[in-house]
Amino acid sequence: MKKALVIGSPGAGKTTFARRLAQKTGLPLIHLDYYYHDKSKDYYSEKNKPAWYAEVRQLMKRKSWIMDGNYSTTFPERFEEADTIFFFDFPLRLRLYGIFRRRLQFHKKQRDDMPDDWQEKITWEFFKFVWNFESYRPKITSVINQKNGKKIITFKTRTDAQNYLNSLKTSVK
Secondary structure, three states: OOEEEEEEOOOOOHHHHHHHHHHHHOOOEEEHHHHHOOOOOOOOOHHHHHHHHHHHHHHHOOOOEEEEOOOHHHHHHHHHHOOEEEEEOOOHHHHHHHHHHHHHHOOOOOOOOOOOOOOOOOOHHHHHHHHOHHHHHHHHHHHHOOOOOOEEEEEOOHHHHHHHHHHOOOOOO
């Protein structure tokens, strides 16, 4: 494994998994949320979408990485570049539990995977996205089904993800 994507349902523990995977493998970790939510770059704006795509392409040029985050508009390029894809495909109850737990855990605290000015919150749009993830899921699975030699690992529970991590030998880098 040289380039791995960690994608899937919000609240599933993708970031925690990616952090632990990076510790186990020694691969550098890229949190896409950190870059996307950088207010100085205003990637939310439609006029700045080309700059967002350029940022992701630049990050993908690195020799090796673990890339944590969805951002489906960049899936085709990132899926092509990755050799391993970890897909967190959790049921709604686990996703909801995860987002509310994170909200409580990081209330008035800084997350290392987010810009310094980020404040943890659950917006109505984000809640709807989590609630309706099943409608978003086919976009992921359709690209995954065209895997072309990629290693695809799907997790349905946090225990599945933890068991995978436990099975890895720690890299000596």
